[in-house]
Amino acid sequence: MKNKNELSYKDLKMTCDPKVFKFETTEELEPINTGIGQDRGIKALEFGLQVNVKGYNLYLEGPSGVGKTMYTKNYLDKIAPKQKTPSDWCYIYNFDNPNEPISVELPAGQGKKFKEDMDGFIQEIRKDIKKTFNNDDFEKEKALIKQEFEEKRATLLEKLNQEAAKYNFQVKAAQNGIYMMPIVDGKAIQEDEFEKLDENIKQEYEQKSVFVQEQIMNVIGQIKEIERQSDKKISEWQSNVALLTVNVHINFLKSNYKRNKKINKFLNDVKQDVLKNIPAFLDDQTDSQHPQQQVAPGPNMKKPDPCLNYRVNLFIDNSNREGAPVIMDSNYSYHNIFGSLEYENYFGALKTDHTMLKPRINATCKWWIYNLPSQRFTC
Numbered sequence: 001m002k003n004k005n006e007l008s009y010k011d012l013k014m015t016c017d018p019k020v021f022k023f024e025t026t027e028e029l030e031p032i033n034t035g036i037g038q039d040r041g042i043k044a045l046e047f048g049l050q051v052n053v054k055g056y057n058l059y060l061e062g063p064s065g066v067g068k069t070m071y072t073k074n075y076l077d078k079i080a081p082k083q084k085t086p087s088d089w090c091y092i093y094n095f096d097n098p099n100e101p102i103s104v105e106l107p108a109g110q111g112k113k114f115k116e117d118m119d120g121f122i123q124e125i126r127k128d129i130k131k132t133f134n135n136d137d138f139e140k141e142k143a144l145i146k147q148e149f150e151e152k153r154a155t156l157l158e159k160l161n162q163e164a165a166k167y168n169f170q171v172k173a174a175q176n177g178i179y180m181m182p183i184v185d186g187k188a189i190q191e192d193e194f195e196k197l198d199e200n201i202k203q204e205y206e207q208k209s210v211f212v213q214e215q216i217m218n219v220i221g222q223i224k225e226i227e228r229q230s231d232k233k234i235s236e237w238q239s240n241v242a243l244l245t246v247n248v249h250i251n252f253l254k255s256n257y258k259r260n261k262k263i264n265k266f267l268n269d270v271k272q273d274v275l276k277n278i279p280a281f282l283d284d285q286t287d288s289q290h291p292q293q294q295v296a297p298g299p300n301m302k303k304p305d306p307c308l309n310y311r312v313n314l315f316i317d318n319s320n321r322e323g324a325p326v327i328m329d330s331n332y333s334y335h336n337i338f339g340s341l342e343y344e345n346y347f348g349a350l351k352t353d354h355t356m357l358k359p360r361i362n363a364t365c366k367w368w369i370y371n372l373p374s375q376r377f378t379c
Helices: 039-049 068-082 110-133 136-165 199-256 261-276 278-282 306-310 334-338
Strands: 058-060 088-092 102-106 169-174 177-184 313-316 326-329 344-346 349-351 367-371 376-378
Touching: 039 058, 039 068, 058 068, 068 326, 088 110, 088 261, 102 110, 102 261, 110 199, 110 261, 110 278, 110 306, 110 313, 136 169, 136 177, 136 199, 169 199, 177 199, 199 261, 199 278, 261 278, 261 306
Parallel strands: 326 367
Antiparallel strands: 058 376, 088 102, 088 313, 169 177, 344 349, 367 376
């Protein structure tokens, strides 16, 4: 006797009558952008997306293949253009703590302009400082300061010679210092001639040489102090001349970003740093002229270009965006979410700076849809 609950193999096969369809292919159909049979879920989703609170998230869960992810994306694509375009974000050098770059928020499009303004500043300041310090008036002033030093130095050496003559010695200045020669019979003699003298005479000269050496050491100290003062005076003159040049550019930039305290402090720091690095700007050889050339490190190795610290890392650029972005991501790795810090090999050591901070993929999103293996998560 046949069991009433028993099914035949024909009952296990679902068939669809093609006559119920009134189209030749699915290309003729309009896409379905609304959810099917999920009215409460759709209303909850649409309500939740209207809650514009920082840190507020939506969590969608349900069977795979019911269309929740695509409905969410389609709905977001519809409302996103009406939303406010996110800000630009930049990283700038921190002169107070180089290991902690400073993040700067700017209205969409302003980040790109800020980066271009600083790139232009670097080019202009290089050119203008070289032009300023190659000026004839500056060279004349510099020569006068050096001439003043040479006159004071010559006066000290003349007095030293007068004092040394009292002990029958003559002093002469050389490139590596000051040396003295004994005077015998009114004539300065060399070391080989001195060795031929009588031992008693030699001993007498050696005893007197102690007093002359003390005077020489005293004069060397005075000359070094005068040289330091001369260098300081030249450096101050350079800074005063450069200040006029730098102020023109810095004040113009400040007028464009006067409401941003971080940028204004950064520009003040840049100005002070330029004034401290005038010799680097006067150096004809720049890193940009030899971008691929690496020289083995050593005592004569050129210092890094200070202009690197004036560059802006345009971390997030929304200049070409309208409204809020919607991003779908199935690769939710650490770097895709938080970004990364890149490094470069510098003579066998890893080196990095604020310009190597890289954003996460599509970091400008307002809504980010994560596709997880067993659920969907929308933020």
